Amino acid sequence: MDSPRVGVFVCHCGANINGFVDCEAVKEFASKLDGVVYAETYPFYCSDPGQKIIKKAIEDYKLNRIVVAACTPKIHEPTFRTCIAEAGLSPYYLEFVNIREQDSFVHMDDVDKATKKAMELVAGGVERAKRLEDIPQKVVEVDKSCLIIGAGIAGIQAALDLGDQGYKVYLLDKDESIGGRMAQLAKTFPTDDCAL
Ligand code: SF4
Secondary structure (H helix, E strand, O other): OOOOOEEEEEEOOOHHHHOOOOHHHHHHHHHOOOOEEEEEEEOOOOOHHHHHHHHHHHHHHOOOEEEEEEOOHHHHHHHHHHHHHHOOOOOOOEEEEEOHHHHHOOOOOOHHHHHHHHHHHHHHHHHHHHOOOOOOOOOOOOOOEEEEEOOOHHHHHHHHHHHHOOOEEEEEOOOOOOOHHHHHOOEEOOOOEEOO
8 A cells, every 4th residue: 555645624614613712823733733634624615615625635736635624524525526536636535533523513612622623533533544545446336136026006107117228127015926916806896907
């Protein structure tokens, strides 16, 4: 594994983070951590200018592991995976640290403690980032086939619909014949047709 050159990007999220966490102090702290070669802060890293800054830093400082300290990964982890991939890194060399929902949002009454917590979260993120490994991606052909369990009227209809869409369908039932409850009916309302 190549030796880690970690870049740490501490997002203000406007005042959402920076109003309750001293982002500058977190950046200073991060810049002294083992393996970190670059750290900075910015108001909105998910913006186009913010992403450009990350890409430029990757190039300028030859960063190979990225820590973004920002919001919940649910929102923007994919954004930053794409961002670093566009800069030539594996998208899996990203560690996302949540200092908003898990810190600034819940510790608005104590900036010192929120800042200290952000530092600890970032330190953990840097250690994880140093251990990240690439996940090779490959495209594999898949069979267009499906298994339907239960050959009652719903299962039969699903099999017909999927068959029409080009899927090979395996229809499975615990009984010897298909039809389920419908097969037990002599006639159906309102046409009095045979159930099957
Ligand atoms: S990356 Fe997240 S924390 Fe940063 S500005 Fe965007 S939404 Fe806010």
